[in-house]
Amino acid sequence: MADPTARVLIVDDNKVNRLLLSRNVQMQGHRSELAENGRTALEMLRREPFDLLLLDIEMPEMDGFAVLEQLKADQQLRDLPVIVTSSLEGLDNIVRCIGLGAEDYLHKPVNPVLLKARIGASLEKKRLRDQQKELVRRFATSEVAEDLQQSGFSLGGKRVHASVMFSDIRGFTALVESQSPEETIELLNTYYTLMFDAISSHGGVVNQMIGDGLMALFGAPLPLDDCAGSAVAAALEMAELIEQFNLERSAAQKQAIRIGIGIATGEVVAGYTGTQQRATYTCIGDTVNLAARLEAHTKVAGRRILIDKDTQHALKDRVRTEALGAVPFKGKTTAVDIFAVAAASPA
Amino acid sequence: MDESVIDKAVYAELQETAGSEFAAELMDTFLEEAPRMLAELRNARAENHAERFRRAAHSLKSNSNTFGAAKLAALARELELKGLDAVPSRDTAALTALENEFARAAAALKDLRHG
Numbered sequence: 001m002a003d004p005t006a007r008v009l010i011v012d013d014n015k016v017n018r019l020l021l022s023r024n025v026q027m028q029g030h031r032s033e034l035a036e037n038g039r040t041a042l043e044m045l046r047r048e049p050f051d052l053l054l055l056d057i058e059m060p061e062m063d064g065f066a067v068l069e070q071l072k073a074d075q076q077l078r079d080l081p082v083i084v085t086s087s088l089e090g091l092d093n094i095v096r097c098i099g100l101g102a103e104d105y106l107h108k109p110v111n112p113v114l115l116k117a118r119i120g121a122s123l124e125k126k127r128l129r130d131q132q133k134e135l136v137r138r139f140a141t142s143e144v145a146e147d148l149q150q151s152g153f154s155l156g157g158k159r160v161h162a163s164v165m166f167s168d169i170r171g172f173t174a175l176v177e178s179q180s181p182e183e184t185i186e187l188l189n190t191y192y193t194l195m196f197d198a199i200s201s202h203g204g205v206v207n208q209m210i211g212d213g214l215m216a217l218f219g220a221p222l223p224l225d226d227c228a229g230s231a232v233a234a235a236l237e238m239a240e241l242i243e244q245f246n247l248e249r250s251a252a253q254k255q256a257i258r259i260g261i262g263i264a265t266g267e268v269v270a271g272y273t274g275t276q277q278r279a280t281y282t283c284i285g286d287t288v289n290l291a292a293r294l295e296a297h298t299k300v301a302g303r304r305i306l307i308d309k310d311t312q313h314a315l316k317d318r319v320r321t322e323a324l325g326a327v328p329f330k331g332k333t334t335a336v337d338i339f340a341v342a343a344a345s346p347a
Numbered sequence: 348m349d350e351s352v353i354d355k356a357v358y359a360e361l362q363e364t365a366g367s368e369f370a371a372e373l374m375d376t377f378l379e380e381a382p383r384m385l386a387e388l389r390n391a392r393a394e395n396h397a398e399r400f401r402r403a404a405h406s407l408k409s410n411s412n413t414f415g416a417a418k419l420a421a422l423a424r425e426l427e428l429k430g431l432d433a434v435p436s437r438d439t440a441a442l443t444a445l446e447n448e449f450a451r452a453a454a455a456l457k458d459l460r461h462g
Contacts, residue, residue, distance in 0.1 A: 020365065020373055087405065112364045
């Protein structure tokens with residue numbers, strides 16, 4: 001059980017109500033802070049953390065309905081449990097509070113026994129919700145976690161314009177055989193740390209890691225203005241970081257590693273696939289297949305970064321590229337124009 | 348004492364759940380605050396401000412219920428529901444009735460504390 005002492009914010013324009021609620025909350029072993037109207041309450045909520053809000057509706061400056069609306073629209077505060085305590089007339093007002101996300105409604109004067117039960121239930125719900133959020137945070141990228149929080153979980157995808165990147169370590173199998181498993185894990189951890197850093201600093205999201213390979217999305221789940229430019233910038237930074245890493249490795253008498261990166265841009269279907277019990281955020285479509293083929297083709301072409309025509313076009317000459325002609329890829333009816341990002345030296 | 352002025356059971360419960368000392372302090376706060384709400388009702392009436400009128404009546408109703416001042420709460424509730432219509436501008440009888448009821452409730456509450 002978590003710390004049973006909660007920080008409760010009580011907002012009521014009426015002094016008698018404020019003092020009485022505060023007394024009740026304190027007698028239940030919680031700490032209370034007081035606010036006289038909605039505006040002050042929101043300021044306090046945005047400044048310091050609270051576990052629960054006891055909210056009056058009838059207030060000058062900003063009433064309880066407006067507070068509920070603002071909380072709902074606030075990414076940081078939308079999950080704060082709110083118990084409305086009011087002596088409002090009319091069932092429709094109570095319905096409105098619940099519709100706006102209030103956890104519960106208690107009629108004034110508030111019965112202390114009921115209040116205790118409702119506070120207990122709200123705090124327990126908050127604890128479970130926090131736990132769930134923590135789990136999502138640990139197992140999903142922050143972007144996916146945010147997307148999940150905002151739009152909820154539902155299987156099925158939507159069409160988005162995005163750049164897809166595949167990257168892996170060249171000759172990884174041979175490398176694994178030449179060193180201890182512990183060394184391999186350590187190498188992979190360093191490699192992933194560097195790659196995640198480069199990708200996320202350009203707005204990308206790593207959504208799959210398989211062995212030494214990874215798949216990253218630019219433009220999903222959150223839209224990105226210049227997804228192709230961001231993906232290529234990330235790729236260049238990845239190549240650069242690997243160069244630096246190799247300097248350290250050669251100083252330690254270790255074999256240098258080489259990576260290959262493929263990037264394609266276009267429409268993808270992005271969303272959650274799997275079952276209701278276990279699902280993953282991913283992208284599918286021709287663009288994804290092409291990016292994977294480009295990455296594989298880096299071996300053949302002897303180039304570090306290969307991109308498709310749509311990516312090259314979106315770069316608008318900001319990055320030097322070299323046309324390598326049309327390549328017939330498996331699964332493609334026509335040959336595909338491919339480009340090497342020229343800033344990278346031959347692999 | 349006239350039971351319709353203060354419902355003693357309500358006040359006894361307040362003493363029991365919040366503590367006698369706290370209940371007495373809270374009563375003092377109410378006796379300080381309520382005259383402001385009554386004045387606000389008159390001002391809002393004079394300035395034709397429906398929202399402030401309703402809010403003041405609402406506040407008074409809410410607090411009256413806390414102390415078991417049933418009749419005062421009922422009068423305040425009527426003003427809250429009817430709004431300015433309850434008090435036509437030249438006829439403030441409803442406000443006078445409310446003020447008189449508050450005076451009775453305040454006296455009864457003070458008796459309760461000392462008794």
